[in-house]
Amino acid sequence: MREYIESQLARGRGYFTKEEALAELGLSAEAFQAAIGRVKRKGLLVSPRRGFYLILRPEDRQLGAPDPSRWIDPLMKHLGLDYRISLLRAAAFHGSSHQAAMIFQVIAPKQLPKIAVGRQRVDFLFQTSATFEEANNPAWLSKLKTEAGFAQIAGLELTLLDICRYFHKAAGINGAAQAVHDLGKNANPRILAKAASAYENSAVRRLGYFLERFGHNRQAESLKDFAKKAKSFKALDPAVKPLVAELGLLDEKNPDWMLIINVPVELEA
Known part of the structure; x- marks a missing residue:
């Protein structure tokens, strides 16, 4: 999951959906949720809506999320x-x-x-x-x-x-x-x-x-x-x-x- 997050940032994308990640990573739904939980606890992700995730860069962490724009x-x-x-x-x-x-x-x-x-x-x-x-x-x-x-x-x-x-x-x-x-x-x-x-x-x-x-x-x-x-x-x-x-x-x-x-x-x- 950490590698997947880094690959999204390298593409200039600060977000991803559950469907996209499952398709690319080949994880089961249970394994995906466990991986998401781990990176959330490390302060790398937040989810404004179910199945949609925002990647927190260091500059975003003070506010807890990127600007909505x-x-x-x-x-x-x-x-x-x-x-x-x-x-x-x-x-x-x-x-x-x-x-x-x-x-x-x-x-x-x-x-x-x-x-x-x-x-x-x-x-x-x-x-x-x-x-x-x-x-x-x-x-x-x-x-x-x-x-x-x-x-x-x-x-x-x-x-x-x-x-x-x-x-x-x-x-x-x-x-x-x-x-x-x-x-x-x-x-x-x-x-x-x-x-x-x-x-x-x-x-x-x-x-x-x-x-x-x-x-x-x-x-x-x-x-x-x-x-x-x-x-x-x-x-x-x-x-x-x-x-x-x-x-x-x-x-x-x-x-x-x-x-x-x-x-x-x-x-x-």
Whole structure:
């Protein structure tokens, strides 16, 4: 097993699957598990999912696992699922220096439990299959280059839409606003309008409001048709609506985006 691990590293692969190792080593399942147990106890391997193993190089051992960008693509292929890296890591990739890129978030068309290996954590967000298939257009994705190859990451427009859809997982309303402030001017209005058709209308309106607020007017204009289709006002942050309703703070309405601005929006200095 030690020789097999070294051969994987020599090929530039920091991972392997149980099936691959069994085929190459010719071990029984019992012997394989015993060998895996020995190298795990020596701190050479960790397993983020059953049957998928990460090889720990010396530089990885302090954090207990390699950065997920190096193994998310082969892991998702092992699971037979399409995916995209998004939210905070994607915002940092596109140039939002305020975002906490240590949180690694992945959107997939299946509900998956989070992964915690060492100090590395991967959070999965579920998007329904039909919506995911529409949104995960290869033309709207980017490639995150790593020493192990490439991983799929949301393009700039999808990143903004994802952050405004899943803002509760992206440092809240202020985190979403910060990303739109930092990145909105670089979004392609045509792609933004096309990709937005895969998202809930309220999320698109939230993004449009932020774009307009921060002066990214061309991008905001591309989303105005979505606001025109809205039949009712929605709270900017639905989670705090019951609280602010008691305080009488639901009076500020934005008719252009059909939003109730029920929370203050604050950016980092």
